Amino acid sequence: MKAAALGPDFAFRPMREPDLDAIMQSEAAACDFPWEEEVFRECLRVGYNCWVADLGRLVVAHAVMSIGADECHVLNICVHPQWQGLGVGRRLLRRLLAQARERGADTAFLEVRVSNQLARRLYAAEGFCEIGTRRGYYPARNGREDAVVLALAL
Secondary structure (H helix, E strand, O other), rough: OOOOHHHHOOOEEEEEEHHHHHHHHHHHHHHOOOOOHHHHHHHHHHEEEEEEEEEOOEEEEEEEEEEEEEEEEEEEEEHHHHHHOHHHHHHHHHHHHHHHHHHHOEEEEEEEEEEOOHHHHHHHHOOEEEEEEEEEEOOOOOOOEEEEEEEEOO
């Protein structure tokens, strides 16, 4: 199925607390070490840019980004595994970056697991460049995993 085949009911909208059950299901399905619900609650509380991709009444993806001064930090993008490969993550990332530009950010930053080749290809295709490594940044099954730090001039 192509991204265009998602249909007219597909839309992005701000995340709300009632979405958290669906978000936690996506996190658990897509991530070995999902964010905790309280982290999402805190992101909503402090006013981070929190979005969901909604297909009718079904939340299929979500994202969280902070914006401050002249930069943004993409903190979380997650697409439920049943909806991966359809361009949802790419469209959600582009939505976040457009909002960051509108709010005056001139650089976007993010971290991604070294092992997450799918995400790394997406970010490279969207123009992100590797600027460093955070050793042992992420929990992993056998200890810790490094993060690749990426940046994009907006």
